[in-house]
Amino acid sequence: MTGPASPTGPALSTPPPRPGLVRRTTTHDSLRRSGVERPSELQGHSGLSGPVTLDARGRDVRVEADGALTVLDAARLDAEIDFPRREITRIGSDPGEPRLAALVGVRAASGFRQAVHAALPDERASHSVRFQLLDDLPTAVLVSGYATQWVEPGPFPQWRQGMASQYPDLCAGWVAGGTIIQGIEATGRVPAPFGPPVPPIEGDDPRGWHEVAPLPAHGMRRRRRLDVWRDGAEARVECFFRDSHVDPDGVETAVHEYTVHATLDPATTTFTSCTAEFGALPWPECPLALASAGRLVGQRPDGLRREVRDSFTGVTTCTHLNDTLRSLEDVGALLARLPGETAP
Structure with a gap:
């Protein structure tokens, strides 16, 4: 396993929820409760x-203003996904949503987000927590495959073959001639990165995050925190993202971690600045994607998910940074719910 390139290391805590702030937090926990763990059993x-x-x-x-928290929205998804096919075999939500049944049999892969739109055509425009959970589901499940690399594999499975020719230049980490492609060409497998250990991120004020269950061995967690607040004539945004894994000894390590900082002009609802930094990334080529965050300047949050999907491609971008930038589409709706604002 290789170590990540990181200038400062992962975040150690979460900024406290201060008056005048609207905060969205989401987590996707991918759990493998029935998998075998010993090489002799892998067959x-x-x-x-x-x-x-x-x-x-x-x-x-x-x-x-008095520091009290008002819950504006909350949601939970519970699903079971066949792996490695990534086909959804069960999905439900709280609050309940019967239309989610249309996603059973859909693969949590390419085409999943179109299936969500077909099943719940009004969900994206709602800027709801549930839509963010659905939008992040396919990449959270994809990344959960990292947990399988902690068990010594048997013969290379068929679905790994051809990856070097299928994915080069997909993003900064998959650049042709880079660490991943060289590893596949040399061994027939994607190399397994080893990230830095991370402490509990909640910090001194547990109110800063929604409640989550303890993450067991081989579990993976995708966390997002999106903060918006007013700073004089500007609106400010901070978006934190981390994928982490708990090893067989119970140690949680970071696989990906980005923080995006942005400002908006409330009058025009356009981004006036946007920068990204990282706390942990798996490959030395990954930080080349950081500059792509600046391409949001001059754009509006509305339509950002489609814009990033269509134009943020190739080796100057990163799949996981792109998903973080996509989540900023909901900034306008969150700003409208700041103290003293009138929601549309």
Whole structure:
């Protein structure tokens, strides 16, 4: 395993929820409860066998002038996904939504977000927590495959073959001739990165995050925190993202971590600045994607998910940074719910 390139290391805590703030937090926990763990039992399987159980949660809160939290929105998804096919075999939500049944049989892969729109055509425009949970589901499940690399594999499975020719220049980490492609060409497998250990991120004020269950061995967690607040004539945004994994000894390590800082002009609702920094990334080529965040300057949050999907491609970008930038589409709706603002 290789170590990540990181200038400062992962975040150690979360900024406290201060008055005048609206905060969205989401988590996607991918759990492997029935997988085998010993090489002698693998019989040709790659890593932990069995389905992935997904527990996705999130909430929006507003911090009032007296420091009290007002919950504006909250949602939870519970799903089971066949792996490695990534086909959804069960999905439900709280609050309940019967239309989610249309996603059973859909793969949590390319085409999943179109299936969500077909099943719940009004969900994206709602800027709801539930839509963010659904939008992040396919990449959270994809990244959960990292857990299987912690078990010594048997023979290389068929679905790994051809990856070097299929994915070069997909993003900064998959650049042709880079660490991943060289590793595949040399061994037939994607190299396994080893990230730095991370402490609990909640900090001194547990109110800063929604409640989550402890993450067991081989579990993976995708966290997002989106803060918006007024600073004089400007609106400010901070978006934190981390993928982490708990190893067999119970140690949580970071796989990906980005923080995006942005400002908006409330009058025109356009981004006036946007920068990204990282706390942990798996490959030395990954930081080349950081500059792509600046391409949001002059754009509006509305339509950002489509814009990033269509134009943020190739080796100057990163799949996981792109998903973080996509989540900023909801900034306008969150700004409208700041203390003293009138929601549309």
